[in-house]
Amino acid sequence: MIDPDTGGLRTPLFDLHTELGGRMVNFGGHALPMRYGDGTVAEHRSTRTAAGLFDVSHMGIVELHPAGTGELGDVATWLEQCAPGSIVSLAPGRMRYTLFTTAAGGVLDDLIVSNLGSHLRIVINAVRTGADLDMLRGVNGGSDDGSVRIRVRTDVALLALQGPAAAPVLARWVPAAADLAFMSTATLSIDGVDCEVSRCGYTGEDGFEIAMPSSEASHVAQLLLGSAEVAPAGLGARDTLRLEAGLPLVGHELTETTTPAEAGLGWSIPKRRRAEGGFPGADVITAQLTRSAPRQRVGVSAEGRRPIRDGAVLADASGNQIGMVTSGGFGPTVDAPVAMAYVATEHSADGTEMFAEGRKGPEPCRIAPLPFTEHRYWRPT
The missing domain is CATH 3.30.1360.120 (Probable tRNA modification gtpase trme; domain 1)
Known part of the structure; x- marks a missing residue:
């Protein structure tokens, strides 16, 4: 409704x-x-x-089932045509963060893949659900029932x-x-x-x-x-x-003009996938992971108390543009303004001093390590 x-x-x-x-x-x-x-x-x-x-509940939930006499391994292999993560090694009851990439090496979406034993479940971003399903169906012969069975769960x-x-x-x-x-x-x-x-x-x-x-x-x-x-x-x-927590968001840090290497997500692409390729944009992405990307996602810490907002241009002391803020606001836990941005790689070292475009003129800030607060995920010892 x-x-x-x-x-x-x-x-x-x-x-x-x-x-x-x-x-x-x-x-x-x-x-x-x-x-x-x-x-x-x-x-x-x-x-x-x-x-x-x-x-x-706005997130897209999609199940990928084997077709006909196929097995779950066939579904995992099929999904690796769309995502650079290692899906075939995903054990039952385990989950993996990965990306949907474009032919140009950009990020279509980020997602979580879960092995539920009989099928794979993917959770995708609401704003990208339509684009993701178009891509998946395209790889599946234009249908929900092709090499795999695609089931969108709206219930x-x-x-x-x-x-x-x-x-x-x-x-x-x-x-x-x-x-x-x-x-x-x-x-x-x-x-x-x-x-x-x-x-x-x-x-x-x-x-x-x-x-x-x-x-x-x-x-x-x-x-x-x-x-x-x-x-x-x-x-x-x-x-x-x-x-x-320094976590990138689709539409802000992750876009079709942003590569996984620039976003600092190379860790999600294992050696086997880098060597074998076979996913959209593999040549561009692996080249940047092997050498260097032209820009990097970084944390930005303001000198004062005024938050740095999305879209603010970042410049060096001479006024030359070196990057742009993609997310910004005030961090209640750290009790200070926090932001993420993309800056040219040569300016991406922690502590680099810059100026952010602000309503009252340039605001002094610097590159800060991510995350701003420690991750506290639970893993058994």
Whole structure:
């Protein structure tokens, strides 16, 4: 259903958001809360110190099944035509971050691939769902039923429970969740609801993404929100958290004119894929990974208290443009302005002094190491 106030598609949790006082906006064609009554800073801090619950049902969820008498290995091999990650080595119950790339070496989207035993599941960005599906169907002979079976799941809701209290809270209903390692997934029952529980997230904190039937989303969300440690959180906190964690975002740090090497995502492309190629833009991408990219994604720290905003031009002391800010704002955890930008490689060393274009003239700033806050993903020792 389309929400008449925002013009966005309502998620299964729309009514709950409005009951909780969410300020609804149109984000990527979906009606989602920007913030609740206590505001973005409070939601950000709740997630860093306890737990925040986010509605991420706008994300695209796509299943890739074997066709005919095919096997899952055939699906993994097929997907490697589209993504430079190693999919064939992905074990059951494990997840992997990878990219969809373009023929020119740019980033079409970033995504998570999960091996669910009988099929692969990919979670893609809402704003790129149409483009991603067009690409996948093109590789699949123009159909959902070709070399693989493509199934778009519109009947599934997705929640993200993030923060240091996420594991103990979830363990009250499903103790096995506490044993999941980072980037692992399992089908677990939460108060009688079968859910796909994955230990991952995009805040830099430990946490989980929980997929469930849309009809059960409100029940599971209210169950989790019933814990004193859990606060509802909106898009504003989601953005400030990922910015402090130095995590790139599609449409900002990741675009079709940005390569994985420039974005600092070479770690997601293993040696085998670099050597074999076979994915879109392989020649451009592997050449940059072997030698050097013309620019680099970096952190930017302001000298003062005024945030540096998206799109601000970065210049050296002589006024020569050396880069541009792609995401900027104020980091509540670090209590300072934080930003990410692309700068020419020769100017990308930590500590390099620059000036950012501002409303009141050039603002002094410098290259800062990423992330601004330490990642706290949980891995068994």
